Amino acid sequence: MFGRLRLSSAALAMVCAIVAPARADVADFYRGKTLNIIVGYGPGGGYDLFARLLARYIGNHIPGKPSVTVQNMPGAASLRAANYLYSVAPKDGTVIASFDRNIPLIAFVSGSPNVQYDPLKLTWLGTLSDSTEDAFVIWARKRADLASIEDLRKPGGPTLTVGVTGAGATDNDIAVLLKDVLGLRLKIVPGYQDSNAIGLAVENGELDGQFIGYAAGKIAKPAWADPNGGMRVLLQFARRTRHPELPDAPTARELAPDAEALKMIDMAELPYTVARPFAGPPGVPADRAQALQQAFAGVIRDPDFMGEAKRLNLDLTPLDARETFAAVEALSRAPEDLRNRLRDILYGPIKK
Numbered sequence: 001m002f003g004r005l006r007l008s009s010a011a012l013a014m015v016c017a018i019v020a021p022a023r024a025d026v027a028d029f030y031r032g033k034t035l036n037i038i039v040g041y042g043p044g045g046g047y048d049l050f051a052r053l054l055a056r057y058i059g060n061h062i063p064g065k066p067s068v069t070v071q072n073m074p075g076a077a078s079l080r081a082a083n084y085l086y087s088v089a090p091k092d093g094t095v096i097a098s099f100d101r102n103i104p105l106i107a108f109v110s111g112s113p114n115v116q117y118d119p120l121k122l123t124w125l126g127t128l129s130d131s132t133e134d135a136f137v138i139w140a141r142k143r144a145d146l147a148s149i150e151d152l153r154k155p156g157g158p159t160l161t162v163g164v165t166g167a168g169a170t171d172n173d174i175a176v177l178l179k180d181v182l183g184l185r186l187k188i189v190p191g192y193q194d195s196n197a198i199g200l201a202v203e204n205g206e207l208d209g210q211f212i213g214y215a216a217g218k219i220a221k222p223a224w225a226d227p228n229g230g231m232r233v234l235l236q237f238a239r240r241t242r243h244p245e246l247p248d249a250p251t252a253r254e255l256a257p258d259a260e261a262l263k264m265i266d267m268a269e270l271p272y273t274v275a276r277p278f279a280g281p282p283g284v285p286a287d288r289a290q291a292l293q294q295a296f297a298g299v300i301r302d303p304d305f306m307g308e309a310k311r312l313n314l315d316l317t318p319l320d321a322r323e324t325f326a327a328v329e330a331l332s333r334a335p336e337d338l339r340n341r342l343r344d345i346l347y348g349p350i351k352k
Contacts, residue, residue: 026291030064033094037070037278038085040078040099042194046216048072050128050276050314051098057305061298063291066094074193077169078103079114086117089281093288096125096280101271104328106168109343120332123280123289124325125296126318131272134315135246136174136237138162139217140209141202142230149234149250152184161187161208163198170271171195171211173346174237177268178252180345181261196220209234213275214243215315238272260341267334267342273327274319293321
């Protein structure tokens with residue numbers, strides 16, 4: 001529906017060039033300083049893993065070679081971190097952040113007064129994954145009454161209890177969307193701090209299943225990927241075709257009952273193009289913003305970085321600053337009626 005991602009001329013003007021050489025005064029600024037990477041979720045989850053991997057390499061690609069630290073700032077499905085980055089964090093190039101892929105979608109769709117940022121004004125560095133080699137899946141404990149996703153669509157059939165972090169987070173919003181447009185019988189339990197807490201609740205029998213990235217799930221819970229184990233993948237989201245490792249689990253697109261549902265799914269899948277995003281606050285001096293964008297571009301070409309990501313089994317399909325901003329801008333251009341419909345499903349109509 002949205003087609004290839006392209007930047008308008010106005011958008012191009014908003015993204016700093018990432019090809020010009022960094023100036024000497026950038027090195028002078030960063031020498032002896034610390035770059036702080038804020039992560040919008042707790043330690044040990046997928047966003048944290050990607051941020052800590054980036055932290056081990058990005059300093060070597062910034063002029064002046066600053067030290068790099070990672071600070072976890074969980075809260076409101078990483079909305080707290082996004083608001084902090086936009087309004088509170090120093091705008092001198094010493095702070096960047098990684099937050100939920102849905103952060104741009106929330107801003108363009110929700111109409112919530114709690115959104116205190118403009119995604120189009122952030123200093124985008126890039127994303128470490130565009131999800132082309134991953135999938136967002138429903139992982140569920142094996143049950144006699146639940147052989148496939150179709151069982152969750154049968155009138156009077158079984159119900160799957162899934163845990164989510166909260167409104168605005170990917171797991172919550174996709175659960176709500178698929179419950180609405182696909183008619184899945186889901187009981188959604190919010191309030192978990194992060195994916196690790198949800199996974200533990202599944203293993204303890206408190207929950208039946210979890211929405212989580214397939215690659216991250218295999219890392220966090222390798223036993224879940226064992227075909228002879230006690231878990232199965234029921235559905236794939238953010239996939240136009242079935243993941244090669246999951247030939248028996250249908251995609252959400254396959255189950256869309258009509259064109260309107262397919263449009264909803266299409267729009268909700270767009271944030272997965274920036275599945276592991278990194279950005280700085282607005283107003284970073286142009287030369288430092290350029291240096292950070294160059295550094296990110298350098299990291300994703302670094303063979304040592306790529307090698308470690310492979311050893312960690314991380315889904316690494318990165319995009320640079322221009323490509324990431326293009327995806328965010330494409331989301332902002334979605335038709336108003338479609339945005340309103342998605343808002344009503346995810347957050348309820350705006351109260352007048």
